Amino acid sequence: MTRTPREAKTVHLTPEVYAYLVEQAEPATPVQLQLIERTHALGGPSEMQVPHEQGVLLTLLAKLAGALRIVEVGTFTGYSTLALAQGLLPGGKVLTCDVSEEWTSIAQEAWKAAGVADRIDLRIAPALETLRELPPEPVIDLVFLDADKTGYRAYWDELVPRVRPGGLLLADNVLYGGEAVRPDATGNALAIREFNAHVRADGRVESVTLPIADGLTVARKR
Numbered sequence: 001m002t003r004t005p006r007e008a009k010t011v012h013l014t015p016e017v018y019a020y021l022v023e024q025a026e027p028a029t030p031v032q033l034q035l036i037e038r039t040h041a042l043g044g045p046s047e048m049q050v051p052h053e054q055g056v057l058l059t060l061l062a063k064l065a066g067a068l069r070i071v072e073v074g075t076f077t078g079y080s081t082l083a084l085a086q087g088l089l090p091g092g093k094v095l096t097c098d099v100s101e102e103w104t105s106i107a108q109e110a111w112k113a114a115g116v117a118d119r120i121d122l123r124i125a126p127a128l129e130t131l132r133e134l135p136p137e138p139v140i141d142l143v144f145l146d147a148d149k150t151g152y153r154a155y156w157d158e159l160v161p162r163v164r165p166g167g168l169l170l171a172d173n174v175l176y177g178g179e180a181v182r183p184d185a186t187g188n189a190l191a192i193r194e195f196n197a198h199v200r201a202d203g204r205v206e207s208v209t210l211p212i213a214d215g216l217t218v219a220r221k222r
Helices: 015-023 030-040 043-046 053-065 079-086 101-114 127-132 149-160 174-179 187-200
Strands: 070-071 095-096 120-124 140-147 163-172 203-210 216-221
Touching: 015 053, 030 079, 030 101, 053 079, 053 140, 053 163, 053 216, 070 079, 070 127, 070 149, 079 095, 079 101, 079 140, 095 127, 101 120, 120 127, 127 149, 140 149, 149 163, 149 187, 174 187, 187 203, 187 216
Parallel strands: 070 095, 070 140, 095 120, 140 163
Antiparallel strands: 163 216, 203 216
């Protein structure tokens, strides 16, 4: 099959290629491995956990941003929170929002075991309530959205003004299993499709979508 110029440098992720890709990331720590196993035991909900290589990327981006203040929407069992906390500058803090005490109790055990619990401020409440209570000044260094897809646009619009110039905004699941590309998308896929269009039209940021995991948008505040 002939490949178009746009496809020429796009590698199809066979299981073998994906395994090789994962091998190129920093290896998981014992605490991370335990958290992966504990989350996997939850069954169906475990698919909400970010894959390890994405966690490594989150740590690197936090370090590259020189992050002292991070806001995460969607904690789940805390793998991404742990990754972000590991990328903080000394004295930094991750404020992470969720509504589940059950899942975040698993997260808190992992954070304590990893020695980063003092870097994390967990808020159990609807995320919009928490975000609207934040100071309006643009002091946030990095944002990571990975929660209910229908809420992404509202979270984005609350957070963009609070991110400093040069700060980063990251949004997960922006391909939504490939469903977001469909013009007839419905439900969560439609919400993501509309969110992607909103980001692309937002003159306050410059952005790109990366084909890592279920799609990750990386945006920089102008």
